Amino acid sequence: MILAAKEILMFFPNLVKLLFRLVRDPAVSLGDKALLGAAIAYVLSPWDFLPDVIPFVGQLDDLVLIALVIKRMMDSVPYSIIAQHWDGKGELLGLLDSTLSSVVKLLPEGIYSKLLCKSRQDYTDVDYKVEANMGRS
Numbered sequence: 001m002i003l004a005a006k007e008i009l010m011f012f013p014n015l016v017k018l019l020f021r022l023v024r025d026p027a028v029s030l031g032d033k034a035l036l037g038a039a040i041a042y043v044l045s046p047w048d049f050l051p052d053v054i055p056f057v058g059q060l061d062d063l064v065l066i067a068l069v070i071k072r073m074m075d076s077v078p079y080s081i082i083a084q085h086w087d088g089k090g091e092l093l094g095l096l097d098s099t100l101s102s103v104v105k106l107l108p109e110g111i112y113s114k115l116l117c118k119s120r121q122d123y124t125d126v127d128y129k130v131e132a133n134m135g136r137s
Contacts, residue, residue: 007088007089007092008092010087010088011088011092011096014086014087014088014092015096017085017087018082018085018086018087019036019070019073021085022073022077022081022082022085023036025077025081025085027077027078027081028073028076028077029076032069032072032073032076035069035072035073036069036070036073039065039066039069040066042062042065043062043065043066048061048062049061063103064103064106064107067099067100067103067104068103068104068107070100071100071101071103071104074097074100
């Protein structure tokens with residue numbers, strides 16, 4: 001029981017360490033690292049899309065933005081790399097991933113695909129049409 005409480009208390013410091021280590025890892029793209037930096041700058045900045053003086057809603061945009069950026073970063077590298085950098089218990093890492101996935105479900109589908117799917121290596125944002133040369137020379 002005490003170990004569980006300790007793990008819960010250490011969740012946020014472990015998350016910060018995970019992000020710091022992922023930023024230093026060459027497997028994480030420069031774009032994902034830049035997005036994390038921009039998201040942190042946005043959260044710390046006094047200018048927000050939804051002002052922080054509005055109770056709850058003012059902080060909600062910051063939390064959703066950070067969650068989306070962390071989810072994108074975690075989806076862009078293999079799970080083995082994330083597990084290697086995680087200091088906490090595996091169950092808490094799984095809880096983090098499922099929580100971030102729940103936040104993503106709050107967004108419209110188009111926003112999710114534009115923001116998150118671009119981080120996957122097999123994703124291509126190019127539309128093209130292939131036409132067969134039906135025996136013409």
